[in-house]
Amino acid sequence: MQQLSNQKPTADVLSCLLIPVQGGRLLLPNVTVAELIPYQMPQYKEGLPGWVLGILDWRGTLVPVASYEQFIGQKTGAHSQDVRIAVLNTPGEQEKLRFFGLVVQGIPSLVKLEESTVKENTQANLLRGQLMSVTHESGTAIIPDLDAIEKELLKIAAL
Helix, strand or coil: HHHHHHHCCCEEHHHHHHHHHCCCEEEEEHEEEEEEEEEECCCCCCCCCEEEEEEEECCEEEEEEECCCHHCCCCCCCCCCEEEEEEEEEEECCCCCEEEEEEECCCCEEEEEEHCCCCCCCCCCCCCCCEEEEEEEEEEEEECCHHHHHHHHHCCCCC
């Protein structure tokens, strides 16, 4: 729970978003999401790995857009009719990549979490890009490894 507890606005409660993706939900601190925008086809650039769908001009900043499902090695199906892009603040402190987008399958739900109500699911088999599986009052979710996604994006010279 280190990633969540480091960003607590108060001692007891953390505002988070449950973000729907194909095959589950991601749990992120609210401050991680810069904006949720309608899906736009990113501009594809030659040489990008399959999980990077392309580059999007967001508020004058070029932002790589990734498929979380493809990054973790899962197959993707058809997008829901509510497909969107969540523009995320990068966890690192470098200037080259300040934001990246993840394709999401709908509108995130705001949840207020208390540390005592979130339990790590130690039985889960985590994949690349998954930091932790948790259970909470609203069910189960994955805390994604945004550092790993950022690190892989920074390796791509085309960005």
